[in-house]
Amino acid sequence: MGSPGLNNRNNGQQLGVTEPISFGGPTEFDVIKSSELEKFLADAGLYESQEEAVSREEVLGRLDQIVKKWIKAVSRAKGFNEQLVQEANAKIFTFGSYRLGVHGPGADIDTLCVGPRHATREEDFFIELHKMLVEMPEVTELHPVPDAHVPVMKFKFDGVSIDLLYAKLSLWVIPEDLDISQDMVLQNVDEQTVRSLNGCRVTDQILRLVPNIQSFRTSLRCMRFWAKRRGVYSNVAGFLGGINWALLVARICQLYPNALPSMLVSRFFRVYTQWRWPNPVMLCPIEEGSLGLPVWDPRKYPRDRLHTMPIITPAYPCMNSSYNVSSSTLRVMTEEFQRGNEICEVMEQNKADWNTLFEPYPFFEVYKNYLQIDITAENGDDLRKWKGWVESRLRQLTLKIERHTFGMLQCHPHPNDFSDKSRPFHCCYFMGLQRKQGIAANEGKQFDIRATVEEFKHSVGMYTLWKPGMEIHVSHIRRKSIPLFVFPGGVRASRPAKVIGEGRMIMKLKSDSADKSCESTAGAVDAVDDKKRKLDDDTNQRNRKCMSSITSASGKVSEMSGNRSLPIIGPSAPTTTTSCSITGSGMNVDAPEGARLEGFEANSHCDSSNSVCVTQIPSHNGGEAEGSVGCSPPIRSFSSGAGLSCSKEAEKLAIEKISGPALAHQDFSEELDELEDEFSSMDKTKHFGGGTKGSTVESSTRKAGVAGNEVGPTKSSLQSGNLEELEPAELSAPFVNTLPASTSVTQRKPLIRLSLNSLAKATSKSS
Template identity: 35%
Template sequence: MSCSGFQPISLEKPTPEDEELSDKLMEKVRSVGGFDSEETKESKGAVLLKLDQIAKEFTELLSSAMSSTEQVSGECHIKILTSGLHGLGVPTNKPDIDVLFVGSRLVSRLRFFSLFYIMLRRKEGVKDTNAAPDAFVPVIRATVDNVEVDIVFAGFPSKDIIPGTLELRDDNILKGLDMESVRSLNWCRVNAEILHLVPEVDNFRNTLRAILVWAKRRGIYSSCLGFLGRMSYAILVAKICQLYPHALPSDLIKAFFELFSKWKWSWQCPVLLKPSTENWEFGDLAWDPRDNPKDRAHVMPIVYPIHPHINSTFNVTESSLQIMKKEFNEGFKVVSEVHNNEACWSKIFEEFKFFDEFQHFMVVTASAADDGRFRRWVGMVQSKIRNLVNFLEPRNCISSIRVNTEHFSPVSETNKYVRRWFVGLVSQRPLRAKDLRSPIDKFKSMTVLQARRVGFYTEDMKLEAAYVDRHQVEDMRKENSHFGAPTLSNTAAVGTGEQPSTSSVAEKTCQYDETTLPIPPKVRKTE
């Protein structure tokens, strides 16, 4: 199918049969965890209140310190916004949330990632704190009262007070912001624009819930590993809602699979929610294949509907694109059966049996000596696995490659900080270990070199990659204490927010030592 425009394909109104079919679909989505429970809602709400209180304490302390040491006018003021799936109104039952802190002129990024970070990690109920202030999208990650939180920051140097309502859709809001703030603000700006562009918000949200559950169960929900993340799927669903403005979720999900299984994926045929305009002031950040040759290498462009127009699928490889096209096609067949009363909705949500599909595998194993180093190291390794796929793709002996989006943690008395990922391989002939030696060596060298470059690599960080057959895989799986699949709210590498970067957040995640933090003198004394 060629690139569609921006006019609806059908204005047909739903029938009573459509309504009944949609009700059954949403019942199934709810039964498989596509909605958050009342308990999860309350937990997230309490965490947001706690973060707001910490923000108030932070601004009060900062104001007091600055008034004593600096001749400044104005106030320290912060506003908190939710982003991610929660910001779209599609929260899942997973206890996690993405938050944007918007700071006034006197709340600098340096102060936020120093003083606020210290105050947060000292609060009761807060654990697993990490900060990446120098990453492409600077982020603080923490677990607050058993809710995982990603916090990004945008500073407004021209505002003394952050207004109660921010005009997120207005491009002028970006004027005067540094690029870190532009990228951080994108999380909320994309959400606001999507909700503005879809004709029926409830139908969009319910369809997105269904698609995300399907993608997770089919093993194609992880932007970090070369598939699509939450924002890419949200844009695709929004596109379908635009083309079928009156359709209900049961018809929208069918149209989703039909359209995108036939879409002519290439840089010349991106998915857009509105006509693109000139990308002002953003340079290489904006996706522009006309002027930027590297953007023409993107095989599945799904573009943000706001400035800067970023391609959300820069990690997709040729192998993962073919896998997703196959899953889209299979999804269309199953949903057609449901519409013809030949199957139930449960069939579309059947899990992909990864280990039953392959005879040949590659296993990637990462380990470290302690929890802090381990979390940084596995974030780095996971963000590089797609490069391993790229190294494997040109080899004539391999016809298909698929990364398992679940990770595994072997039971070990000697080292509990171990994680494994499996890559399924289809070969035209019997594979030998030496066939894969060159891609493995390149992958290991690249990953270690990048960790050294950003300054957190230590000798206890180990990385192995090896060919294994099905029998060896079964033995390895018996060793595993648990496995973890990507959640419905955050599947990118740590805090990447699906942004393109040569230095991802996962690569630069660090744990601060409070004694080395650049805190204003008065604030350090107060601490």
């Protein structure tokens, strides 16, 4: 367990805001499992070839020469004398997965162009440099996004995907040995430059704050692959993106500085299964800095108190990198952490392999009800722009549904899009829908989300670059009606006979792995000699024990039927609207008045009604920290079987202390008050016939002034107290956004004072 005086590559300085949980080195078992993990990742095709690596380096070198040529041309055009023109310089930096060394074949390269103060972003970067790139035959798919939260120019250079950002420093000349990790580069720069520089500064800081870079890289590569297989890798959908996963893995490396990747992966799930969100994950203390830039501080900024899963960047100005996470997506991720933890415990008994951990998540088998969002455009270029815009707004649909149903209807967005090849310039997205666990499915009680869907369409329709043909269609479909094009090869897979445990923690029982996992999770490490049992009794009894132990967290085994011959409902015409209302027994979609679909019930078992959470606000100066409340689903405690060792109990206690105390969270509706601000700040709206589009564009903050039909606030059945049958509404019908009055956020006093030093001491004592 932790002890003072960590001696690592950072000159003996402690890495992290607390001491490590364990200094233990690898065992022979860890060496073997780490070797197996690296082979598994290599066999999965996650490493690029040497030829591709050389090609990327050549592209970056040529790109650096292009920007140097560009800045000289800009300087000459602005009237600088020839000496200053020759001294003018711009420089290329990399960040993200490429800089971290965890990129795979075909991955894009996140790059940053740093230029001097006289080279502007709006004219020189997005116009002059754009013109240069357009004229180059090796540059293809050039797509500038100047209105994005972080302005970017996307293109392919000799087949290598590039995302190019621009940072305009306050220097007249950019030195070739510029160190952008120094805070002074942020002096007198605009907000877009701060954001653009943040990617490089955070990436470099992560590499400085991990004790073993190679173990960090292998573990991060593993977790990125796991997150993609389990459907929780997508920042835009409300899950976590590359930088978020890097920060989470880096924190585990700090807590177990001498561990190999196999142990780091296991401890990743063990720690974050117990983590008490919304306590923040930090790699270093938050510092105010000397430039007066705002940093993440829930005590000062009310919006920071609403973040459900804070993961704080380590470079000044420290920010929450995971502000997109909602209560629904956090619920999904915590259940996946729980599943990963249980499988890793089985693997520690050497009774499962890495394939079990990386089983793809069966998204289209878990829920009974889905929303399907279809979008179309006139051509490929329009579809790419439209698709980016819609993607950037999908998270708002999740938030709106949560808000308007008071958190009783939960959404699970699929992070990927799908395309029906039989339809030109088309793609669609899916969301799983379920009633919150613990909410009684009273017959006749309904969740009417038709107005919510219209509101979502209204926000999407504010795309300022909307063109005719850009259309959107939202429809409710049942599991049996999922279109075939979402399945690999267009073939619906056979459904498992039994689905074990929570709705999201689904494990198929295989005859060989069932016996192994049940022995581990039941904690039966002694007293049973399997060889003395009869074969038939052995099989039956252990299968029963396995099912009981795996499902102990939720206490329920869901029976599912086998193969059926089911009708398939394809996407409807994009110009028509589907209105949705979910009842206690079904979900009405363009149904005749009074008609209902049967069989809507929860498939997941996460009850957040009694969750207890806290935001532990770190001290910026090493002093005491004050607590503030947030909103989060409950985190299940670390599972302990009959054979759990004392060392594991001590580790559990240390994790609980590091993850912070638990306090009551604020009301659910307050989490979504940001929607009020978003719509109240809009100044321009485009009226359209059912179309919407997107990229991460700030132009979405313009408000619509639509003359004519205005729709007042719609009362749900929960608000009015009785059930109203509403007639189907056309998706293309005019809709003027009117949101219900937001619940005011009451002023709260700090609920707890807790110093990080006390956490470290408590952790040390627990050993």
